[in-house]
Amino acid sequence: MKAFSLDEDQIARVVGAAAADELSRRFNRHADFLTIASWTQNTPLGRGGLALDEAEKDACARRAATFFGLKADYLSARPAEKIADWAHELAAALRARLDAFSFKPAARGDGDVAFTHRADAIYQDAAAAANVLAGRRRLLSFVAPHSLLGFELSVLTPNLLGVEAVDARGMTPDELSKNLLFGDVLVATPTLWRYMMQEELQAPDNSLAVSFGEPMTPELAVEMRKSGFGVLREMYGSTETGLIAWRDNPGEAFILFDHWRRDGDDLIRLCPDGEARHVDAMDLLAWSGERSFTLSGRRDGAVQIGAVNVFPDAVAETLRAHPHILDCRIVVGRRSDGAARLIANIVLSEKTPPNERTARDIDVWCRVNLRQQERPQIYNFEIETGA
Structure with missing residues (x-):
C-alpha cells in the first residue's frame, strides 16, 4: 500500500529528529530548533554534522531502529557516515516488514x-x-x-x-x-x-x-x-x-x-x-x-508546556538539590496570552541574598539540570532565618 510506505527522505527526517531528542535525554546535548530542522539525508553523523562520539552514535542508531519496530542493534554493525546511510538501511528493512x-x-x-x-x-x-x-x-x-x-x-x-x-x-x-x-x-x-x-x-x-x-x-x-x-x-x-x-x-x-x-x-x-x-x-x-x-x-499531575509534559513536583525536587536552596515549591501560572509557565517559590539558605545575582546563578544551574520546558520563568525568594 503506497500510502503507508515511507521514502528515505521521510525516514531521514524522523531519524534526525529522534537523534536530537536522544542526545537531549541521554547526553544533555541540546541543539536549537533551526539546527535540528537542517539535519537532512546529507548531514554527516560526525564532524560537520551531528558530531556524534561512539556512545552517542550507538544510542542514536538504537533509537532509530526501535522507532520503526526493529531490534535495537539493527544498525549497530552497519557502517554509516551520514543520516542517509541509516535511512537507506531502514528503508530496506521496512520494505520487508513494518x-x-x-x-x-x-x-x-x-x-x-x-x-x-x-x-x-x-x-x-x-x-x-x-x-x-x-x-x-x-x-x-x-x-x-x-x-x-x-x-x-x-x-x-x-x-x-x-x-x-x-x-x-x-x-x-x-x-x-x-x-x-x-x-x-x-x-x-x-x-x-x-x-x-x-x-x-x-x-x-x-x-x-x-x-x-x-x-x-x-x-x-x-x-x-x-x-x-x-x-x-x-x-x-x-x-x-x-x-x-x-x-x-x-x-x-x-x-x-x-x-x-x-x-x-x-x-x-x-x-x-x-x-x-x-x-x-x-x-x-x-x-x-x-x-x-x-x-x-x-x-x-503533569502540565503541558511547549507540548511537553512537565511534572511540577519533580522540578521542585530537582531545584532542592541546588546548594543555596533549602526548599522549593513549583506552581503553574498563566501569561497574558494564556500560555502556562512555571513559578518557583524558593526558600534560600540563611546566608544567600535574594538578589538578581542569585536568580542568575539558579537559572544557569537550571539550564544544566532541567529541560527547557521545565525551567521556571519566575523566581520568588524567601530566606531561611533559622530557629
Whole structure:
C-alpha cells in the first residue's frame, strides 16, 4: 500500500529528529530548533554534522531502529557516515516488514520508557486525521516528526491524502507567510503558534491551522483567525494512547474519532484487527455525551508546556538539590496570552541574598539540570532565618 510506505527522505527526517531528542535525554546535548530542522539525508553523523562520539552514535542508531519496530542493534554493525546511510538501511528493512512503531513521551520523568504501537493502529490514527483534513492542497509542518502525533500528522497523513508534505521547521514566519498558499494546512503546537502570531504570520484564504500537544486557548485561537486561518482543528491524544479526538474551537467539546467508544469514564479503542481494547486516557474526561468530552486536568499531575509534559513536583525536587536552596515549591501560572509557565517559590539558605545575582546563578544551574520546558520563568525568594 503506497500510502503507508515511507521514502528515505521521510525516514531521514524522523531519524534526525529522534537523534536530537536522544542526545537531549541521554547526553544533555541540546541543539536549537533551526539546527535540528537542517539535519537532512546529507548531514554527516560526525564532524560537520551531528558530531556524534561512539556512545552517542550507538544510542542514536538504537533509537532509530526501535522507532520503526526493529531490534535495537539493527544498525549497530552497519557502517554509516551520514543520516542517509541509516535511512537507506531502514528503508530496506521496512520494505520487508513494518509492523510496529515505538515512541518516547516528551517528559523527563519517563526516563527511557517507550510505548510501542502496532503499525496498523498508527495507520488507523493517520486515516482518522486525514478524514478531518481532507480537501487540502499541501500540508506544511512546523513540528518534529519523531513524536507519535507529529509522525502521524506530518508524515503519514499527507501520504494518505496524496498531497505534498513540506517540512516548514526551517522557515521563519516571514518565509512561511510567503510560502503558504490557498488551501494549505499548517501543523504546529500552541507554543509554536504563539511564536508565529507574535511574529505576525499571515495566511491566505482557505488556510487550515492544526494544533496538538497542549491546550489551545481562546485568546490564541482569536489571533490565529485574525492572521487569516479560516479553519482551526485541535487534535487530542498522547504517546501512550494514540490519536483520540478533535475539535474546531477551544470552547467546544472534543469529538471522538470513529475508532473510539466511551467506556464509563474511560475509553474503548476498536483496533484494526477487531479487538476492542480498554484504554485509560491520560486526562480526566468530563463527558457531555457518548462521543464528546472536555478535559478536566491530567491524572498524573503533569502540565503541558511547549507540548511537553512537565511534572511540577519533580522540578521542585530537582531545584532542592541546588546548594543555596533549602526548599522549593513549583506552581503553574498563566501569561497574558494564556500560555502556562512555571513559578518557583524558593526558600534560600540563611546566608544567600535574594538578589538578581542569585536568580542568575539558579537559572544557569537550571539550564544544566532541567529541560527547557521545565525551567521556571519566575523566581520568588524567601530566606531561611533559622530557629
